[in-house]
Amino acid sequence: MIGVPRSVLWFLGSCLVLVAGLGLWQVLADSGAIPRAFFPGPDRVWTALHRGFSSGAMIGETLTTVRRMALGWALASVIGVGLGALVGLSPWMRTYVAPTFEGLRPIPASALAPLAVLAFGLSDGMILALIAFGAVWPMLLTTVHGVASVHPRKAEVARLLGLSRLAYAWKIALPAATPDILGGLRLGLTVALILAVVGEMITVQGGLGARIMIAARRFNAADIFAGVALLGAIGLLTNAALSQIEARLLRWTHR
Amino acid sequence: MTTVQAARGPETPIMAIAGASVSFGAARVLDGIDLELRRGEFVCVVGPSGSGKTTLLRLLSGLQPATTGTVFHQGTVQNGPARGVAIVFQDYAHALLPWRTAAGNVSLALEAAGLPRAQRADRIAALLATVGLAAHADHFPAQMSGGMQQRLQIARCLAQDPDVLLMDEPFGALDAMTRQKLQDEILRIVAASGVTAFFVTHDLEEAIYLGDRVVALEPNPGRVGAIFDVPLPRPRTQLSTREHPEFLRLRRDLFDFIQQFEP
Ligand SMILES: Nc1ncnc2c1ncn2[C@@H]1O[C@H](COP(=O)(O)OP(=O)(O)OP(=O)(O)O)[C@@H](O)[C@H]1O
Ligand SMILES: [Mg+2]
Numbered sequence: 267m268i269g270v271p272r273s274v275l276w277f278l279g280s281c282l283v284l285v286a287g288l289g290l291w292q293v294l295a296d297s298g299a300i301p302r303a304f305f306p307g308p309d310r311v312w313t314a315l316h317r318g319f320s321s322g323a324m325i326g327e328t329l330t331t332v333r334r335m336a337l338g339w340a341l342a343s344v345i346g347v348g349l350g351a352l353v354g355l356s357p358w359m360r361t362y363v364a365p366t367f368e369g370l371r372p373i374p375a376s377a378l379a380p381l382a383v384l385a386f387g388l389s390d391g392m393i394l395a396l397i398a399f400g401a402v403w404p405m406l407l408t409t410v411h412g413v414a415s416v417h418p419r420k421a422e423v424a425r426l427l428g429l430s431r432l433a434y435a436w437k438i439a440l441p442a443a444t445p446d447i448l449g450g451l452r453l454g455l456t457v458a459l460i461l462a463v464v465g466e467m468i469t470v471q472g473g474l475g476a477r478i479m480i481a482a483r484r485f486n487a488a489d490i491f492a493g494v495a496l497l498g499a500i501g502l503l504t505n506a507a508l509s510q511i512e513a514r515l516l517r518w519t520h521r
Numbered sequence: 522m523t524t525v526q527a528a529r530g531p532e533t534p535i536m537a538i539a540g541a542s543v544s545f546g547a548a549r550v551l552d553g554i555d556l557e558l559r560r561g562e563f564v565c566v567v568g569p570s571g572s573g574k575t576t577l578l579r580l581l582s583g584l585q586p587a588t589t590g591t592v593f594h595q596g597t598v599q600n601g602p603a604r605g606v607a608i609v610f611q612d613y614a615h616a617l618l619p620w621r622t623a624a625g626n627v628s629l630a631l632e633a634a635g636l637p638r639a640q641r642a643d644r645i646a647a648l649l650a651t652v653g654l655a656a657h658a659d660h661f662p663a664q665m666s667g668g669m670q671q672r673l674q675i676a677r678c679l680a681q682d683p684d685v686l687l688m689d690e691p692f693g694a695l696d697a698m699t700r701q702k703l704q705d706e707i708l709r710i711v712a713a714s715g716v717t718a719f720f721v722t723h724d725l726e727e728a729i730y731l732g733d734r735v736v737a738l739e740p741n742p743g744r745v746g747a748i749f750d751v752p753l754p755r756p757r758t759q760l761s762t763r764e765h766p767e768f769l770r771l772r773r774d775l776f777d778f779i780q781q782f783e784p
Contacts, residue, residue, distance in 0.1 A: 419615035422584055426602045427633035427681065437629065441620045518620040518661045 306488040311495060314488040324477075328496055331462055331473040334390065335500070338397025339458040343451060346402045347440075350409025354443075355435055364410060371407065375400030375457070376464050383468065393465030400461045401454035408450030412443025445519065448512050455508060459501050474500075533596045535560045535717050536581060536606075536685055541590030542742075543576055550576050552742040554590070558685065563711060563718040565732035567725055567775065569782045573743025574721045578687050581719060582608050594685070604634065607678035609688040613670040617662045623649060623673050624658040630680035644680065651710060652676045668699035675707070679714065686711065688720045692727070701759050704731060708757060725775045729768055730757060737778050747778055 288308050294300070295307030306314075318324030353359040353367075379396055386392035416439050424434045440447075466475025474493045481489035534557035543551040551573045558564055558581075566574050579585035580592060583602040592599045594606065610616040617626050627645045636644065649655050652672040662670050671691055678686060688707075692700045708731060711718045722728050728735045732751050739746035753767055762768055 417615045419610060419612060420618070422608075422610075423616055423629075425584065426582065426604075426606075426608060427630055428602070428604050429633050433633070437632070438618065441618070444620070518663060 303485060304487055306491055310488040311491040314486075314492040315495065318489070318492060324492075324496070327472060327474050327477050328500070331466065331475065331497075332500060332504075334393050334465070334473060335397065335458045335462040335504075338394045338462060339401055339451075339455055341394060341398045342401035342454055342458065343405055345398065346405025346450065346454065347409050347447060350406045350447075351413050351435055351440060351443075353406075354410040354413035355431070355439055360410070360414060367403070367406060367410070371403045375461055379464065379468055382465075388469040388471060390471070392469060393462060396465045397458045397461045401457040404453035404457070405447070405450040408446045408453075409443060412446030413439040415446075416442045444515055448508075448515065452505070452508055452512075455504055456501065459497065459504070463497060534558055534593075535595060536599075536719075537593040538580065538587075539591045539593070541580060541587040541592060543573070543580060543585060544588045549588075549742040551580065552744055554580075554743075554745060556736065556745060558717050558719060561715055561717055562733045563708075563720065563731055564734050564736060565728035566719070566721045566736045566738065567723070567728045567779065568738030568743070568746075569740050569779060570723075572738040572740035572782075574738060575689055576743065577738070578608070578689050578719065578721050581685070582606055582687055584608075604681050605683050606685045606687065607681045607683035609671070609674050609678055609686065609691045611690040611693050613667070613674045613694075614662070616674055617670060617677075619662050622659050622661055623654055623665070623676075626662070626673055627676050627680050630677050634681070648676045648680050651679065651713075652706070666699075667695050668703060671695065671703065672706070675710065679710070683716060686716045686718050688718065690721055690723060693723065700727075705759065707731070708755075712755075725772060725779065726763065729753070729771045729775065730759075730762060735771075735775065737775060740782055749775060 292307045292309065295302070295305055295310075315324070353363050375396055378399060379392075382392045382395045382399075386395055413435070420438050420442065421434070424438055429437065462473070463475035463478075466473035467479045470476045470479055474496055478490050478493040481487075481493065536558040538554050538556045541551065541554045542549060554577065556577075566577065568574050576585060580587060583592070583594075583599050583606065594603060599606075618629065621629065624645050627648050628641055631641045631644055646655065646658070649658055652675050654669060654672055654676065657665060657669065662673065665673065675691075691707075692703050695703065704727060707718070707720075718731075720728070720731055729751055735749040735751060736745055737747045737749065738744065749771060751767075751771060753762055753765055
């Protein structure tokens, strides 16, 4: 195997596993061991996807879900990183406010969905609020931790140079916390996708979540699987995009 | 404000510690310290581990307040860190910003001083050239050797345009060859900039090689045990200075002094 980079081998290997998995799925579906009504094979899912995309409906729904996910995630990021920096940089807030976060964090966001419906109606606003509430915690907690655990030497350097508190936050604490913060943003991304779908299933105002919901009412298993496959693809792609950004932002950590 | 040094002529010590002590809780770490730094001199500090060398340096920097007594900088009472007093820390890896390039790290000091962006580039280039890092302006600290990172920290300190440069075992983590090279560089930089140097070290020979005076601390609590004048000619060179009879005599005296406190 001389001359073939390891990464190429990894890639080929994972492709092989994927193909084998699809094959197994097809065989299982064709065997009829599980009723076809619940368990379509990849061929029928592919047909459903093809039909959905050629009619144009699925593209719009995918974009709707991605847009909601991205907006909710961005909202959570701004709140999480902003508030996290504020709390993490103030010893007073760290003592009195941070424990409240720990108390609120375990609340499942989906449990608050009815409350969000009451406040915002069956609307985009409700979905955004739901995502923001659920996705904000990992970002908030990693930011608090990140800016609070800057090495004390760096704080001394800032004091010696006479940096203002704002300059310290912007030039030292936040950059130092970037690896932590990016970890929180990544966790939040997964939560955002989940809650976008949950919200769409509740509001049924377009999007892949609504599409899956409607397909289920029509007992159209192939369409459900098609929607789920698309959600998987969204998760995969957005994660890959964030990894790219991360690699660029964390260039300095590589030796 | 009590001003012991009324006059501020060239005779005024650039820094002075008067009757200062430092305690952490009940533990008295420094006691009855009286010390003056004259303008432009190179003062080295030695002493057994735990004798308070770092605490003394932090006292001068303003990072560590005196429990009793007073610290003066330029004839006035010093109440906290001032831009005129810079520190080169031993742990350069923590003192530098790893997400900024060499140029960016020097820039931090200029940004803090409010220097307009347009004027920064030239200053940065000049400072990096002073410490021999002109070719590494775009490198991140992680891409640089320990010696280079320490040079970078020195450049950032110089960017503060300090009149006092405090150094806490700055070369302690470096190998012997790099150490000697940096000793000569710091002598050249200090001479060229006219800054007053205060240099803590474990290495008695390093203290003699660099210093105009060597302050030896006694432990428990930390006190100034003795001050040795170093009448060796400058410029100093690694081979001949270290073979100078005066160098050998001082090494003997300092060694005997420190030896009393070793268990
Ligand atoms: N922040 C602190 N709180 C409590 N004790 C401290 C603190 N800083 C230093 N000490 C104590 O003060 C004494 C002197 O410490 P210092 O670091 O100044 O010694 P040093 O001479 O620099 O030692 P070394 O040669 O090991 O660097 C030590 O006993 C140390 O434990
Ligand atoms: Mg020390």
